[in-house]
Amino acid sequence: MGASALGAVGALGAAGCTRVATASDNGGDLLDRLKAQGVVRLGIAGEIPFGYIDKNGELTGEAPELAKTVFKRLGVDRVQPVPTEFGSLIPGLNSQQFDVVSAGMYINPERCQQVIFADPDYQMLDAFIVRKGNPKGLHDYKDIVAKKAKFATGTGYAEIEYAVEAGYKESDILIVPDQVAGLNAVEAGRADVFAGTALTTREVVKKSRKAESTKPFAPLVKGKPHVDGGGFAFRSAETKLRDAFNVELQKMKDSGELFRILRPFGFTKAEMTDMTAKELCGG
Numbered sequence: 212m213g214a215s216a217l218g219a220v221g222a223l224g225a226a227g228c229t230r231v232a233t234a235s236d237n238g239g240d241l242l243d244r245l246k247a248q249g250v251v252r253l254g255i256a257g258e259i260p261f262g263y264i265d266k267n268g269e270l271t272g273e274a275p276e277l278a279k280t281v282f283k284r285l286g287v288d289r290v291q292p293v294p295t296e297f298g299s300l301i302p303g304l305n306s307q308q309f310d311v312v313s314a315g316m317y318i319n320p321e322r323c324q325q326v327i328f329a330d331p332d333y334q335m336l337d338a339f340i341v342r343k344g345n346p347k348g349l350h351d352y353k354d355i356v357a358k359k360a361k362f363a364t365g366t367g368y369a370e371i372e373y374a375v376e377a378g379y380k381e382s383d384i385l386i387v388p389d390q391v392a393g394l395n396a397v398e399a400g401r402a403d404v405f406a407g408t409a410l411t412t413r414e415v416v417k418k419s420r421k422a423e424s425t426k427p428f429a430p431l432v433k434g435k436p437h438v439d440g441g442g443f444a445f446r447s448a449e450t451k452l453r454d455a456f457n458v459e460l461q462k463m464k465d466s467g468e469l470f471r472i473l474r475p476f477g478f479t480k481a482e483m484t485d486m487t488a489k490e491l492c493g494g
């Protein structure tokens with residue numbers, strides 16, 4: 212089942228006719244309310260292949276497709292997309308614009324201060340978009356510092372911190388709305404490099420004759436190579452919903468169903484994971 216782009220507008224406008232969670236809700240019974248409504252609102256960031264509206268106007272991506280299956284099993288039949296910028300996903304969730312972040316968001320200690328996460332549904336390395344032939348020889352974050360490259364990444368992306376840890380000055384980073392704007396910036400020479408997930412960069416350069424994606428690599432976090440895990444985020448009070456989601460997710464990991472859903476979006480077996488949200492949040 213797909214929700215149309217029109218549906219996305221409808222999702223925002225539906226607040227007047229459908230009972231949706233409000234700021235006064237304490238969150239503990241959100242699952243019951245979603246079941247009664249029959250719909251859950253998913254925050255997405257227009258990022259292929261994580262969560263996006265396709266050319267037919269249908270909601271898809273690894274996270275929305277997974278959400279459709281899990282929420283159906285939890286008794287919520289429909290999903291509605293609420294598109295926003297990546298950097299607005301956590302504020303949008305916490306201000307009740309939608310019920311769940313369904314954008315493949317990396318789980319890290321800073322974000323775990325603001326929201327709670329289901330266990331990751333995948334693990335991932337980073338990669339760069341560079342001009343064809345990689346003229347500046349940029350292969351990881353230390354290269355962008357050493358070669359004084361103009362560095363771009365997306366609003367709210369974890370990649371901002373990775374560049375800063377490598378010694379890049381935060382105020383020098385070109386922050387763009389998304390990976391398409393990043394590709395445009397590299398093609399036009401406004402940036403030498405755009406950083407994102409290895410899958411995102413690989414997908415977006417398919418549209419380009421001027422740019423390519425580098426080999427995936429592990430960013431350094433506290434000096435050590437780090438593998439990210441991405442998953443669904445919930446408001447901090449909604450442990451009941453998150454726990455119920457985790458139970459279904461674990462069953463899908465055990466049965467291999469999760470990989471069957473993610474594989475068409477370009478994920479490999481090596482990108483399936485046993486990491487937990489607890490360990491990614493810092494224990």
Ligand SMILES: CC1=N[C@H](C(=O)O)[C@@H](O)CN1
Pocket residue numbers: 258261297314315316317318365367368369370406407408441
């Ligand atoms: C799926 C995704 N993950 C990274 C993050 O969580 O910050 C960013 O690269 C934005 N997109």
